[in-house]
Every structure is written in structure tokens, then in C-alpha cells.
Amino acid sequence: MPEVAVMKPGWRMFGRFFRARRAAVVGVLALSAVESLPALMSGLVLAQALDRGFLVGRQLVGLGWLGVLAALLIVRAGVTRALLPRLGALVEPLRDALVSAVVTQTLRRAAAGTVPLDGASVARLTGQVETVRSLVSALLRSIRQLSVSLVMALIGLAALAPPVVLIAGLPITIALAACASVLHPLSIAQRQMLIAEERIAREAGGALTGLRDLVACGARPWAGARMDALIAQWEVAVRRVAWISAANKLIVLAGGKLPVLGTLAAAPVLLTDYGLTAGALVGAVGCLLTSVDPAMRSMAQTLGSWGGVWNSEPSCTDWERSPAMAARHPACPPARREPASPLSPAPRTWADVPRTHRVTCPLTTVCPWSV
Numbered sequence: 001m002p003e004v005a006v007m008k009p010g011w012r013m014f015g016r017f018f019r020a021r022r023a024a025v026v027g028v029l030a031l032s033a034v035e036s037l038p039a040l041m042s043g044l045v046l047a048q049a050l051d052r053g054f055l056v057g058r059q060l061v062g063l064g065w066l067g068v069l070a071a072l073l074i075v076r077a078g079v080t081r082a083l084l085p086r087l088g089a090l091v092e093p094l095r096d097a098l099v100s101a102v103v104t105q106t107l108r109r110a111a112a113g114t115v116p117l118d119g120a121s122v123a124r125l126t127g128q129v130e131t132v133r134s135l136v137s138a139l140l141r142s143i144r145q146l147s148v149s150l151v152m153a154l155i156g157l158a159a160l161a162p163p164v165v166l167i168a169g170l171p172i173t174i175a176l177a178a179c180a181s182v183l184h185p186l187s188i189a190q191r192q193m194l195i196a197e198e199r200i201a202r203e204a205g206g207a208l209t210g211l212r213d214l215v216a217c218g219a220r221p222w223a224g225a226r227m228d229a230l231i232a233q234w235e236v237a238v239r240r241v242a243w244i245s246a247a248n249k250l251i252v253l254a255g256g257k258l259p260v261l262g263t264l265a266a267a268p269v270l271l272t273d274y275g276l277t278a279g280a281l282v283g284a285v286g287c288l289l290t291s292v293d294p295a296m297r298s299m300a301q302t303l304g305s306w307g308g309v310w311n312s313e314p315s316c317t318d319w320e321r322s323p324a325m326a327a328r329h330p331a332c333p334p335a336r337r338e339p340a341s342p343l344s345p346a347p348r349t350w351a352d353v354p355r356t357h358r359v360t361c362p363l364t365t366v367c368p369w370s371v
Helices: 009-019 022-035 037-051 059-112 119-160 162-209 211-217 220-265 267-272 278-311 323-328
Strands: none
Touching: 009 022, 009 059, 022 037, 022 059, 022 119, 037 059, 037 119, 037 278, 059 119, 119 162, 119 278, 162 211, 162 220, 162 278, 211 220, 220 267, 220 278, 267 278
16 A cells, blocks of 8 residues: 655644744744854864964963853853743643643544543543653753754864864764664654553553442452553563663764764874864864764753654554544554453453353442343
8 A cells, every 4th residue: 555645643733833933933943043152163262262372372362262162151041041931932832732632632532422431531631742742842942952053063163174074974974864763663662652551541441430340240350450461561662662762872872972082083194184283173072072972962862762752653542543533544443442452352241251250240230241
């Protein structure tokens, strides 16, 4: 079956949300560029402070150049302070929009009778909405700043020492490409974890609702076995997410350390064959240590925690999709009233209850399995 390029509903919703706040987004991007000026200028300023100041005995000139860097850092602190309210003005309305969307869709599906009322909607409302809000906040607060800082640092390196850009650019590119390739398996693992959480919420809600009937019919071991199996599935998914996230962090961390090691290893060649000055070499290494490496480490932490969620598609358990939803998403089969389970199906008659679970059930008008 040929794949049809369809924009994900989540991306479409984000697009509508940010287009309605285009002025705020442009303001955030402009302030982000100003915030990244130290990453752009740090290597150049250090090189000038050494070559024109300290290395030629002009300490005041060197201190003056360092004062320029200090002024840029003060400007960045002020811009960061000014950015926080603007970021909050984007993140908090997004959470309100997500809550409204989840509540609206849940009520519509419940009114249409296509989806049973259970704890999965509560899990989506309380857990997944907060996850998306935290994700967008992390992207706007961390990845935004780090991405712009990384680009600015590379531009500054290109202006200061072009050979260092070639040495540093290769491991950074490989690390980012490997990180991007890991995001898809990470998204699958995190989607499985979210589905497992919804199944636990659904099963727990049903068990608590019919707790009296479970006790009366002696089916507590059966219900406990179902919950144990679902929790075991969730545990497997969580461990898979942890392993992939750890691998992702190692990849990106290597991309931050290898440029520094490569530049130091190539220092003799850069100084003799490429005419790089001592100040330029120190400035390039300082830029890598103060801008590129922290950006890669923070990016590894953020992507390891949230990258898979950002890259993931909405979960589609087969008992949640209505026929209309299944028509728009062929990968998801139509809804079924009962969830699929690796264990035995829910008993519908007294004969279906295992013999080890049978007891005299006097509540024949209440117990759902005494029909």
C-alpha cells in the first residue's frame, strides 16, 4: 500500500497555534539571535585579547577585549530575562488549547458512542498534555537557544579559523545525523510506553468500577493477573526508552568532545602549515569548550528526554479508533468495544470464569459474569 504524505494532526495543530501568534514567534527568534552573540564573538574576542594584548605585553588592551566579552554576556543575561515572559506567553496558552482539544474530542466520542468512557482519557488529559507542554517548553527554552548558539559558534569559528570548522564540523554532523536516526526508534518506544500507560489506566478504571463484582465472583486473581501483565508490558517499554535515550546521549556527547580533541591533536599542523596564530587557536578551542560542547551536552539531555515524544505519532490503540478515524488513518483498525489483551478475554458468562476463581455469586443481578 503506497504511503500518502499526510501532515500529522499534531503538527497541523501546532502550525495553527503558532501562526496565530506570529508576532510573538518573530520576537522570540530576534531576541534569540541577540542572546547568541557571545557564542558568535567569544572566539574572536579571545583571539584578539591574546594576539593584540597579552602575548605582546599589552595587558590593558587584552583586558579591554575581555571587557567586550563581559559586556556581551551582560547583554545576553538581560535578553534571557526579557525572553522568559514571551516564552511563557507561548507555552501556557498551548496547554490550555491542548486541554480544550482533549476534552472536546473525548466528549464528542463519548456522545457518539464510538469510544467507551474509561481512564485512558484521564491519562491523556493529566499526563500526556503535561508531557507535551513540558516538551514545547524545553524546545523553546533549551533547544531554541542551543541550536542558535551552535550555528552562531560555527559561524564565528569559520570567521576565526576556517580549518577548525572542518575538523569540528565532521564529528558534529555525524553526531547530529546519528541522533536523528535514533529518534525514530525512540519515538516508537515512547509511543508503546504511552499506550501501555493508557491500557493500565483503562484496566484499573474498569477494575475499580466493578470491584464489588470482582470480589463477589471471586475474579480478583484474574483481574490482578491482567494488571500484572499490563504493568510488565509498561516496564519493558520504559526500559527500552531508557536504553535508547542513553545511546542518544552518548552519541551527541561524543559530537561535543571529539571536535575539541581533534583541534588539539591538529594544533601543530594548524600553527605551522595553516598559519594559525596562537590566539586564534586558543580562541577556537575556547569557542568549542564554552559554546559548542555545552550546546551539544544540553541538546543530548533534552533530546534524550523528549526527542522521541516530539517525533512520535499519536497512539492508536485499536479499540479507540472510530470507523471515521480508521478511514483517515489506515494503519489503525476500526474501533472495537473490547481492548485486545495478551491474556484470556474477559469472561462473559459464569462458565467462562476459571474454575479456580468460581465461588457462589449471590449478586446475580449485579455480577456481570452471572448472566
